[in-house]
Amino acid sequence: MEVVRLRVNGDERVCGVPAHYTLLETLRYGLGLTGSKQGCDKGDCGACTVIMDGRAILSCITPVWEAEGREVRTVEGLAEGTEPHPVQDEFDLNGAAQCGFCTPGILCSSVALLDRNPAPTREEIRAALAGNLCRCTGYAKIYDAVEAAATRLGGEVRGPEPDEPAPEATPVERVGA
Amino acid sequence: MLAEFGTDAMPIAGGTDLMPNMKHRLFTPAHVVALKGIRAMRGIEVVEGPGAGTGTRAPGTGTALRIGALETLADVAANPLVRHHFPGLAAAAGLVAGPQLRNMGTIGGNVCLDTRCTYYNQTRFWRSALGYCLKKDGTVCHVTGVGKKCVAAHSADTPPNLIALGANLTLAGPHGERVMDASDFFVTDGIWNTRRAPDEIVTGVTIPIARNRRSAYGKLRQRNSIDFPLLSVAVVGDFGETGTVKRLTGVVSALGARPRVLAGWSDLAVGGQLDGATIDALAARAHAQCRPLDNLIVDAEWRRAMVPVYVRRALEELTVS
Amino acid sequence: MSSRDAAGRVGARDVARRATGPDARETVRPGDALSTIGRPMRKVDGLAKATGRARYTDDIRLPGMLHGKILRSPHPHARILAIDTSRAEALEGVHAVVTGRDMPTRYGIIPWTPDEYPLCVDRVRYIGDGVAAVAAVDEDTAIAALDLIDVAYEELPAYLDPHEAIAADSGPYIHEPRKPGWNGNVTKVVNLEFGDVEAGLGDSHVVVEGDYFFEGTTHTPIEPHCAIGLAEGNGKLTVWSATQVPHYLHRELARVLEVDPAQVRVIQPPVGGAFGGKSEPFDLEFCVARLSMMTGRPVKILYTREEVFYSHRGRHPFHMRYRTGASRDGMLTSVDADIVMDGGAYASFGLVTTYYAGQLLTAPYRMPAYRFHSTRAYTNKPACGPKRGHGSVQPRFAFEVQLDRIAEKLDIDPIELRRRNFIGANTRTVNDLRITSNGFLECLDEVERASAWKRKHRRLPFGRGVGVAGSTYITGTNYPIYPNDMPQSGIQLQVDRSGRVAVFSGASEIGQGVDSMVAYIVAEELGVPLDHVRVLAGDTDFTPVDLGAYSSRVTFMLGNACIDAARKLKAQVQEAVAAEWGVKPREVLLAGGLAVRAGDTGTSMPVRDAFNLAESAVGTLGATGWYNTPKDVHGDYRGATIGASPAFSFTAHVAEVEVDVETGFVTVDRIWIAHDCGRALNPVLVAGQMEGSAYMGFAEALMEEQIFKSEDQGRVGLHNAPSLLDYRIPTSLDTPALESLIVESIDPEGPYGAKEAGEGPLHPSIPAIANAIYDAVGVRMDSLPFSPPRVWRALRSVGR
Structure with missing residues (x-):
């Protein structure tokens, strides 16, 4: 076991993990931040994508000590308090998450993109997501969501029509989950 | 440290090649030595004078671009100097794997990338069902059907460009630093296809700049x-x-x-x-x-x-x- | 009405069209009277998934949990002579080791073909077959323990090729023959003929013959299979699993582990993609249960990505031969099919697949005569099973290419040829399947218009082309997997005094949106805001049975069950309010969070008050609803029930491609997808299913192949590439632009007229791309996938 000190989503965290643990294993099994997913466990699918020092990286092939002294941001750290990040909200509005398993990684890639390039073209979005495999959507609705979020972040908020209240999300409970 | 631990240790920069290979138990080092803290291995800058262009196939003005081995592939691909002088190299760095991996993987790591083969880059279970191969744990090459010579493929994107550009590589080890033509760096043995000693690391690449x-x-x-x-x-x-x-x-x-x-x-x-x-x-x-x-x-x-x-x-x- | 995108941006490219079918519309109320149904709404689990809060199976950690690993066979076919687990058991940190002999009961998802054990007992049949499992304090220890299990094998000859397996005339077969003298390498043979096929072919103006090969592919959900077992010591056994079929898992766990089913609880957390790959019990589910029963501790097993490839149950490789006859004006006369299916090591759903291979081809075109002969062989490879579009994607590929050939021979536009052969609505197919609503013509119109087909087909420069294909698919299989007369779907509603409505749903949310679908229906029927609906799902301890997320059955069957329950509840509320107001119950409307008197908006009360009135009148409010299929929708020949469905969806695609003649690379620029889903309950989700389906078909067309090494490639039966690096699924940079064109035929029996949307739209992708390649470069691609080397070889073979 090794003690690692991480800065995750703004929190200073200390955690004892086996020496061979990756950042992903530490997040998921050490810190209980299970939002980041494991799909292939060797850097081929992008489900484990997190943001480290502003860049999207693959946490499943990042040794945990590599993340020490860096700023790590996961899907759990994208929202501002109770306000979901516009990309998160637009994923919901646009049906960009079906099974949702690749979603945390795609959100991290998207947020890293928008932080560097607030007004990406569709081609730039495609390129930025080229390391995140999605098996459900065919990607189209994901592009729609990122574009809509970019528009919102640019100040030109495109909300629902004024006479039509936005349908609220309803919690689904899978008991025991 | 690499010298101290010998073959028990491997250097790690971005880890994008080493980590999957460790998970497949292709590499089983007792220690990995992190290079990320070495400042001298960073930076992309124009250098002049004798240090530039010692490569034998690098005639020119004595001006060169030095890229620290720890520069990420994303940074190399996006760097204006690289794009201006070496568009082929910039393109190659930008075509490695996917975006996240290019944010992690370094040009030094890409130069030292292990060779790849369908019979090698597999899990330990898979390789055990195969009966292993010449490159790791076995005696037969399943590609050629005979032993003795591993034909795993050099699969890195940047080195062909570095060779064609007449670049040289700087290596550092327990016995100091040496400079080698990129074209001399690789050998035809798929098991260990470079002249880098296990206790050496590539610290940078230097690419001569020429007009036209x-x-x-x-x-x-x-x-x-x-x-x-x-x-x-x-x-x-x-x-x-x-x-x-x-x-x-x-x-x-x-x-x-x-x-x-x-x-x-x-x-x-x-x-x-x-x-x-x-x-x-x-x-x-x-x-x-x-x-x-x-x-x-x-x-x-x-x-x-x-x-x-x-x-x-x-x-x-x-x-x- | 044309645009369903009320939110402005959502589904902006979606075009919704009401099909002009004759009588369908009168049985349901007009769409504009609906407030929630038919609109783009958020998913009930959308934000949970977008914020990382959704908890999938591997996200669950129980106190004291052990980690399990499964030892797998390194041989494609071998007898197990002995297993010695003593060294593994002695390893510090190992709590239990289990082998096949501890669970010696055969199972199989189809009750007629039980040919698997949770772990192999005396024979292994593919590289990766499970042999033993350990539970240890952590994963590292479990992996180390696997190395300490000694298994003695006697290798047997392995079959890779289904034709060789079928030709075998002596053992050892892959399975024991069911009767002496039979070939134990054959799962199932089906021979069915409808009408006089030979006479039809004889009378044809043209007969096109073709051989086709569909390579195997696998589902590749991004979430690997995962299960947790918890035996509590009081006889109760709980299994959490990433499954599509909690009810079938429930039954098989009880039967195989010899536990009273009333003591077994299956919990299905959100599933990270399935596509048919999680629709039967797997070794890990039995192992976690058994290991927990042995240790008294919770045990988790998470498959590695490699194990997902070995567990497989994906698309069968099909070797197909078709003869298709047509008259001078392009009317089909007769169709003859011969199909050999490579089933892998176990039956899985293979009995059904063998029927589906023929049964599901008989629409949307009228066929006067049709015969198919399909044979499923066992081979020493991971078992094939149901992948999205189960059993009918492969024949559809071959058949739609055949149609393209006929169109060319007769010089008829391929879309026109398909129109002429349209089978119509409210009819029966040649194999006696009942067809109700049918929007196929509108689908053809839509893709023809949207793709500018008439300007493109046979008119684009060399190297570019367009292709069309059509298809149909079942909306749920008409019969449950085990014979019984109970409902296929049940649901339960419960109302709180706050106005909150709870939905207890046994259906499986695998990303398709079923939890949202039932919430939309409850909101629609009871007039409550969507955020007052809670969906409690996926737990066999408190939800009524739904058979599972397979065969595109859930929207239709669970949706109808949900309407049934909601309307029963609504009647109670209407009655109570009517009594209060002194009006007739049918004058009480529930909408927009209110109970309103029809025609008098001044008389209203919050729906919560209405619920309270009803509770005062009749007691605690709740209702159950259910759905079962009509039984008069098929013929009475042997096998007639397989392929029957309460409704069929219809699809047409046009694909536009560019072929790089030098390299063989095919770039699919765009696929126009027109799909008759009956009614789009939420057009965003329907379009998402259409796009995802078209993507997956595109992926099979160009890239994917689940293949195995041969003897001269190092090791017979070894998976060629069990990783997401080498089993290539498309990235964002590969996937074409996808344009969804929703067609609504309003099915008379579907919930609000809805039919399926999750599988049908996969089918035409593949033949549409094949036909587009032909339009581009004049080469017929009859073998999948159309990977660059294959296209390059095909081009070279014709001198390009």
């Missing part, structure tokens, strides 16, 4: 992202004022353990224009020199047939710049 030098890179793969090359082609040409070819180099890789510098190009190209007929002749000569094996899971005959196509397309890029 153009470069291009072509990468064959079935997906437009994530995949390693099934064939890679780097071409570099120096041109006179009237478009006359003064020097032309082509390097083909992802076929065998070592990038192949295409032979017999000068007599075809130097002194003339890079016109369609010349390009076809160069492509045909490339085709004759390349015979890929079934070391990757994709049709070797097709890969071979793609050699002249990709060489031609890369050369055509030189003519439009």
